[in-house]
Amino acid sequence: MxxxxxxxxxxxxxxxxxxxxxxxxxxxxxxxxxxxxxxxxxxxxxxxxxxxxxxxxxxxxxxxxxxxxxxxxxxxxxxxxxxxxxxxxxxxxxxxxxxxxxxxxxxxxxxxxxxxxxxxxxxxxxxxxxxxxxxxxxxxxxxxxxxxxxxxxxxxxxxxxxxxxxxxxxxxxxxxxxxxxxxxxxxxxxxxxxxxxxxxxxxxxxxxxxxxxQHHPVSDPPIEHLADILTNATTFHRRWGRWPMRGWLDDFATAGHISYDHAAQRWDLVGAPR
The missing domain is CATH 3.90.550.10 (Spore Coat Polysaccharide Biosynthesis Protein SpsA; Chain A)
Structure with a gap:
């Protein structure tokens, strides 16, 4: 092959x-x-x-x-x-x-x-x-x-x-x-x-x-990629009706970086205008 x-x-x-x-x-x-x-x-x-x-x-x-x-x-x-x-x-x-x-x-x-x-x-x-x-x-x-x-x-x-x-x-x-x-x-x-x-x-x-x-330095969760992860997770949710990367999203929420709007069914950056 x-x-x-x-x-x-x-x-x-x-x-x-x-x-x-x-x-x-x-x-x-x-x-x-x-x-x-x-x-x-x-x-x-x-x-x-x-x-x-x-x-x-x-x-x-x-x-x-x-x-x-x-x-x-x-x-x-x-x-x-x-x-x-x-x-x-x-x-x-x-x-x-x-x-x-x-x-x-x-x-x-x-x-x-x-x-x-x-x-x-x-x-x-x-x-x-x-x-x-x-x-x-x-x-x-x-x-x-x-x-x-x-x-x-x-x-x-x-x-x-x-x-x-x-x-x-x-x-x-x-x-x-x-x-x-x-x-x-x-x-x-x-x-x-x-x-x-x-x-x-x-x-x-x-x-x-x-x-x-091979080893390289990482953040856990990867805070430097937060904006991309949030945007891409939203794209995935619109396409498939569920949230990917839930472990990272939950960790970001626990750390106070994002919050979930249950009414709108979306994740928002904490402090960002809606």
Whole structure:
């Protein structure tokens, strides 16, 4: 199965470099590695040095058009003959067997494939030693983690995440790509999963398709993305009749940043004019 890996990048140059190193150790070489450079010429320069296919997209951080960028990557991949699309977050280093496991789990039926992701501690002096990453394997406990060479099907599409997933070109066309009404951080990946469910695709967790998420500082909840999360959550609610990212919304409310207007069925920034 002709497989193309798709990554979005703006900054995180060292993380992208480690992803290139990880793919170089893959037991199956992808047809191409497409990197969508969102407003960052340094990403394109790095792609040229690593024989990756860089694609430019005008963007202005931090409010990045993630949905549009994934669609551009997929369109480029399918135009180049890809039959299986593997999306990897720029922070993720793939296990050598990740592509093999996604290929083995893909089928003629419509499937949304997800693999386990381990969040790594800060890199030691000198960087991550890729040969030891499997020893640090500790997949996120909120997601399924089937044994290697097995899979687990699920109907809980709220668990889908875009850190590491795969989909055949045919299924991508059926789903119709990511909704581009989302801008900035949050919501677009859950929307994609709901679109997949709406066309009858199944969610399949793939044992052994491991990825290792490189450490970077984060806020919990991500207060720096509050405006985008609130806007995107509202877009999702209008499309699907329910609120995504409830954990973050509830945490923001508890901290006094937002409040819920039950009569209007909306979240508002505290102190913002209505």
């Amino acid at each position: 002709k497989t193309t890996v798709i990554t979005l990048a703006s900054g995180r140059i060292n993380h992208l470099r480690n992803q290139f190193r990880g793919l170089a150790q893959s037991t199956t070489t992808p047809l191409r590695h497409i990197v969508v450079a969102m407003g960052d010429p340094e990403v394109l320069d790095l792609c040229r040095r690593h024989a990756a296919h860089g694609v430019w997209m005008d963007a202005r951080p931090p409010r990045l058009p993630l949905a549009q960028a994934r669609n551009l990557g997929a369109t480029t991949a399918i135009g180049g003959g890809a039959e299986l699309l593997v999306f990897l977050d720029v922070d993720c280093i793939p296990d050598p067997g990740l592509i093999d496991r996604y290929q083995a789990a893909a089928a003629a039926e419509s499937l949304l494939l997800c693999g386990p992701v381990t969040y790594l501690p800060p890199a030691p002096l000198g960087g991550y030693d890729l040969s030891t990453l499997r020893r640090q394997r500790a997949p996120h406990p909120a997601r399924p983690d089937p044994p290697p060479h097995t899979h687990s099907d699920s109907t809980d599409f709220d668990l889908f995440w875009s850190l590491s997933f795969a989909v055949t070109a045919d299924t991508w066309r059926r789903i119709g790509g990511f909704c581009t009404r989302y801008h900035g951080y949050g919501g677009e990946d859950t929307d994609f999963a709901y679109k997949a469910a709406a066309v009858g695709a199944r969610l399949r967790w793939v044992g052994g398709a491991d990825a290792y998420h």
